[in-house]
Amino acid sequence: xxxxxxxxxxxxxxxxxxxxxxxxxxxxxxxxxxxxxxxxxxxxxxxxxxxxxxxxxxxxxxxxxxxxxxxxxxxxxxxxxxxxxxxxxxxxxxxxxxxxxxxxxxxxxxxxxxxxxxxxxxxxxxxxx
Amino acid sequence: xxxxxxxxxxxxxxxxxxxxxxxxxxxxxxxxxxxxxxxxxxxxxxxxxxxxxxxxxxxxxxxxxxxxxxxxxxxxxxxxxxxxxxxxxxxxxxxxxxxxxxxxxxxxxxxxxxxxxxxxxxxxxxxxxxxxxxxxxxxxxxxxxxxxxxxxxxxxxxxxxxxxxxxxxxxxxxxxxxxxxxxxxxxxxxxxxxxxxxxxxxxxxxxxxxxxxxxxxxxxxxxxxxxxxxxxxxxxxxxxxxxxxxxxxxxxxxxxxxxxxxxxxxxxxxxxxxxxxxxxxxxxxxxxxxx
Numbered sequence: 001x002x003x004x005x006x007x008x009x010x011x012x013x014x015x016x017x018x019x020x021x022x023x024x025x026x027x028x029x030x031x032x033x034x035x036x037x038x039x040x041x042x043x044x045x046x047x048x049x050x051x052x053x054x055x056x057x058x059x060x061x062x063x064x065x066x067x068x069x070x071x072x073x074x075x076x077x078x079x080x081x082x083x084x085x086x087x088x089x090x091x092x093x094x095x096x097x098x099x100x101x102x103x104x105x106x107x108x109x110x111x112x113x114x115x116x117x118x119x120x121x122x123x124x125x126x127x128x129x
Numbered sequence: 130x131x132x133x134x135x136x137x138x139x140x141x142x143x144x145x146x147x148x149x150x151x152x153x154x155x156x157x158x159x160x161x162x163x164x165x166x167x168x169x170x171x172x173x174x175x176x177x178x179x180x181x182x183x184x185x186x187x188x189x190x191x192x193x194x195x196x197x198x199x200x201x202x203x204x205x206x207x208x209x210x211x212x213x214x215x216x217x218x219x220x221x222x223x224x225x226x227x228x229x230x231x232x233x234x235x236x237x238x239x240x241x242x243x244x245x246x247x248x249x250x251x252x253x254x255x256x257x258x259x260x261x262x263x264x265x266x267x268x269x270x271x272x273x274x275x276x277x278x279x280x281x282x283x284x285x286x287x288x289x290x291x292x293x294x295x296x297x298x299x300x301x302x303x304x305x306x307x308x309x310x311x312x313x314x315x316x317x318x319x320x321x322x323x324x325x326x327x328x329x330x331x332x333x334x335x336x337x338x339x340x341x342x343x344x345x346x347x348x349x350x351x352x353x354x355x356x357x358x359x360x361x362x363x364x365x366x367x368x369x370x371x372x373x374x375x376x377x378x379x380x381x382x383x384x385x386x387x388x389x390x391x392x393x394x395x396x397x398x399x400x401x402x403x404x405x406x407x408x409x410x411x412x413x414x415x416x417x418x419x420x
Contacts, residue, residue, distance in 0.1 A: 084322030087357040088315075096356045103362035104329055125292060 026062040044113035050081030076116040080109035138186040153231035181358030207270040214274040293324040306339030314350035332401040348383040368397035
């Protein structure tokens with residue numbers, strides 16, 4: 001069965017969706033991702049959907065759900081690289097994905113995740129302010 | 130119902146030139162005050178019209194108006210009414226071109242068939258029906274010509290009015306001008322999102338100084354655009370909100386949510402610069418001599 005790979009990069013997880021999502025694939029991703037967050041105790045998830053050309057309300061909702069679930073597991077989610085057509089479709093479907101953080105590309109998404117990282121987690125080398 | 134053969138073609142042939150003169154006189158009395166159309170032109174048009182009408186009537190009956198036999202006639206009429214439309218004639222005046230033929234024609238028919246009531250009725254009926262069909266066609270062609278002009282202008286407006294300007298590295302401005310409807314918003318939204326991708330901008334300023342009124346529909350369109358840009362990872366600032374518009378928005382109960390709004394574009398630009406961590410500072414005086 002085909003799966004979407006989840007890559008670990010330090011404290012973050014990187015998911016690149018390169019194929020057209022169908023419902024089962026989205027649900028599998030949801031399962032895999034929550035499991036991976038909990039296993040690696042990740043602090044952030046970056047989902048790159050720049051290759052995704054078609055979305056429906058189910059995929060949109062799943063993206064929102066994944067983000068909400070990640071938040072419950074104490075990980076920030078950033079969705080990056082949404083295409084204009086996809087954005088328009090989601091808006092027309094009435095899905096604003098209000099809980100999801102977004103960025104233009106992977107680079108900016110990573111930056112956003114770094115900013116989301118609580119500072120107390122960094123090794124306190126000289127935090128004697 | 131009307132019998133198969135009408136005597137109208139022969140009648141037209143017989144009295145063609147008389148009818149022509151009377152018709153032109155009739156028309157001139159109606160439209161002369163406009164002075165837009167010259168008598169020669171009118172004479173020429175009416176002559177062509179009558180000749181073609183007679184020719185067509187010999188081949189086909191009035192009932193076959195929508196068939197191919199009447200194609201030339203319809204084409205001539207369309208041509209005439211299109212040129213009238215471009216000259217700024219009203220639909221009524223354009224339709225009068227055909228309808229003004231009615232009086233001369235009916236009077237001629239009355240004289241011709243004064244001792245045959247049945248024939249007079251038949252021929253009048255055919256003539257009336259014919260003129261009505263021609264007049265309807267004229268009106269339709271006139272409207273169509275006008276509509277073409279309108280839709281072309283709309284298209285022009287659509288293309289002219291949605292420039293997306295790059296103001297700074299990573300900052301786009303979309304100055305909106307004119308009323309926003311669904312079709313325009315779609316174009317605006319698409320071009321804004323496209324430019325966001327192309328330039329990799331993360332702040333977009335939507336300036337609505339040129340939008341005359343904001344009602345719930347326009348506000349909804351704006352919010353859609355903002356949401357779509359946010360989904361792609363760009364922040365939107367709405368600027369150029371005039372006092373009246375602010376009042377309308379509040380009175381209508383439109384919820385702008387967490388969209389940043391600024392009263393003018395320079396405030397919005399300053400905010401955008403700040404969001405990107407940029408500051409503007411005055412250059413140190415260059416006139417001072419350097420050591």
